[in-house]
Amino acid sequence: MDRRQFLSLSAKRQPAVKATTTGSRTDSGISAYTGTFDTAQAVHLLKRTMFGATPEDIAWVKGLGLDQAVEALLTTVTPVTTQPVNIYGEDEHGILPGESWVNSPPPSSDDEDGKRWNSYKAWWIGVMINQGRSIQEKMTLFWHNHFVTEMDMTHDSRYIYKYNTTLRANAVGNFKTLTKAITLDPAMLRYLNGYLNSKAGADENYARELHELFTVGKGPDSHYTEEDVRATARVLTGFRINANTITTYFESTEHDIENKEFSDFYSNKKITGKTGQDGATELDDLLTIIFAQPECAKFIVRKLYRWFVYYLIDDAVEANVITPLADIFRNNNYELLPVLRALFKSEHFFDPLNMSALIKSPIDHNVGLVREFGVTFPTAYMDAYDAWDRIRSHAASMLQDIGEPPQVAGWQPYYQEPQYHEMWINTDTLPKRNQFTDAIVSEGGYGGVAIDVMAFAQRLSNPSDPVQLITDSVAVLYRIDVSDTFKAWLKNTILLSGQNPDSDYYWTDAWNAWAAYPTDTALRTVVESRLRTLYKYMMNLSEYQLS
Structure with missing residues (x-):
């Protein structure tokens, strides 16, 4: 299908535009x-900062209000108390099934x-x-996606796990600190x-990406030179890995101790060569x-903006x-919280043109779905890992495999002009999205898990009222409003099964009958079958x- 046509969902929606740096789409700042700050704004904030938004999340945010909700989302750290474990049986180092190998x-x-x-990906x-x-x-x-590593080129999953913990520990901390750690x-x-x-052969791979992809970028105002890359490579000589302890150490005898000079883009700064461990x-x-260059702050802010x-x-x-925002970033010594705080409380973030304007990434689509619907996963670790991996594998088939970005620049929809996020949708990936949702809402489920449509409906404000049920479902699952005519069609065609449009009691009676006798299979089937049809269609x- 045409991706630009896909984004033009109604006459009220602005059609997708080419990613150009000229003109003005909105003047908000x-x-x-x-x-x-009501349901629409609460859901927008949640779905951009988390994977999906549950009915309980929405009530929580609305109860706090914008300022307190943003603060809580930015400063709450949920400790990860698990580690990836042996799910594959015999381990050459004696790691037993269920034990961590990290x-x-x-x-x-x-x-x-x-x-x-495979264990690591499922765990994540x-x-x-x-x-x-x-x-x-x-x-x-x-x-x-920014500091990319690829598992099949690192060749040690222990390293990748530690890399994940480094990203996680610095996720909303100081960008300069994170850059050094990475x-x-x-x-x-x-x-x-x-x-x-x-010192005998300075490798320029990381040095080049440090400038081009990780700090100052390659935009029109970024003018680092090949000399800067070579000087950077010389600065970074001597760092080595202890494979047993998975730590980094400095081998001073391999360090280039000569002076390193940088271009006028970096104000002709010079690093005096140092000997011994001082190197x-x-x-x-x-x-x-590097961080004294203003373009560094702008480059990262642009990436945050597109994300x-x-x-x-x-x-x-x-x-x-x-x-x-870049000024805030620099004035706060590259602390991320002040930037994110200003962004998520801004008029620009809640500009109607920026709401429901992004296509969900495959991870956002799959993980967000199971969170929003409250999908229950097995408690046995082998079954849980299998279910998680199936969710991950299907996202990979839709072009986003965690641990395996296609190249050092990350996933293309985050940087490739002019389509950007439109690249997530094509004639192959859109049917796969539908296959996933069709399966997981069916009685058989997907990968050992299924949406419990009855449990989900019970979490809404008044599921016995078909009008309110449709309204609440749209508010949770969609980011773009739909017409009253369409909502009425969903109600009349699916929930009422074509009964008289004024016969809302048909659904109300069916729901209340099941609620009174929840173990009655026949009563449950009447309600459950219609809810499955409803959510499958939606x-x-x-x-x-859209997110």
């Missing part, structure tokens, strides 16, 4: 939002490591599904050859030089949103693909 010796073979990879999906009311998981995935992270050192970097501190000098708000950054957005529509 980062002034504090003072408008209505602190074991290095894997003995690619086959053993591959089994651990489980962490996302069981997230607390916090931005933590969305930010962890954001940084995974620079020294064993997974990144392995992925971009940093552990091979020596490791040249990394701090390097980051000081949380909208893919198009035109002249007005650059002036009214990106530049002032999830097959374009509206459900």
Whole structure:
């Protein structure tokens, strides 16, 4: 299907526009939002900062109000108390089934490591599904897409797990601190050859990406040079990995002790070469030089904007949103919280043109779905991991496999002009989304789990009233409002099964009869079959693909 046509859902919706930096889509900025904060705004905030929004989440946010809800979402840290475990049986190092392998010796073979990879991916999906009311998981995935590592190039799942904990620990902390931590992270050192970097042959892989993809970017105002890349590579010589302890150490004899000079883009700064273990501190000098460049703040703010708000950054957005947020970022020494706080409380974030304007990523689609519907997962760890991995695998078939971004730049829909997020939808991936929703709402479910439509309806305000049931379902599941005519059609055609449109009592009687005798299979079937049809139909529509 045509992706631009997909976004034009009604005459009221602005059609998708080419990702250009000219013109003005909206003039709103980062002034504090003072408008209505009701269900639509609460759901918008939740679905952009978390994976999905449950009825209970929505009530929680509305009860707190905008300011307190943003503060809670940004500052709440839900400890992850689990680690990926052996789900594959025999382990060459004696890790028993159900025990964690993250602190074991290095894997003995690619086959053993591959089994651990599958365990890690399933575990991470489980962490996302069981997230607390916090931005933590969305930010962890954001940084995974920014500071990319690929599992099949790192060749040690223990490194990847530790990399995940590094992202998670710094998810809403200080960007400069995170950049240093990732620079020294064993997974990144392995992925971009940093552990091979020596004075006899400075490897430029990480040095180039540090500038181009991780800090100042490659926009029109970013003018770092090849000399800057070479100087950076020389600064980073000497860092090595202890494979047994999964830690980084500095080998001073492999460090280039000569001076390193940078271009006028970095104000012609010079790093004086250091000897011995002091050579490791040249990394701090390097980051000081890079982070003094204003383009660094702008580059990261643009990426945050495309992740949380909208893919198009035109002249007005650059002036009214990106530049002032970048100023906040720099003035707060690259602390993320002040930037995110200003963004999520801004009039621009709640601008109607930015609500229901993003296509869900596959992870957002799958994880958000099971969270919103309150899908129950098995308690036995083998069954739970199997179900989580099936959720992950189907997202991978729709072009987003956690742990395996397709390249060092991340997933294309977050950076590829002019389509950006429209790339998530094509003639292959859209049917797969529908196949997933059709299966998981069916009686047989998907991957061992299924939506309990009765339990979900009971969580709404008044499920015995078909009008209110439809209204509440639309509010939770959709990000774009639908007409009263369409809501009436859903009610009359599905819930009332074509009865007289004024015969709402048909549904009310059926619901109340089941509620009075919940163990009666026949009464349950009357209600459950219609709810399954309703939610299957709603999830097959374009509206459900929007965040």
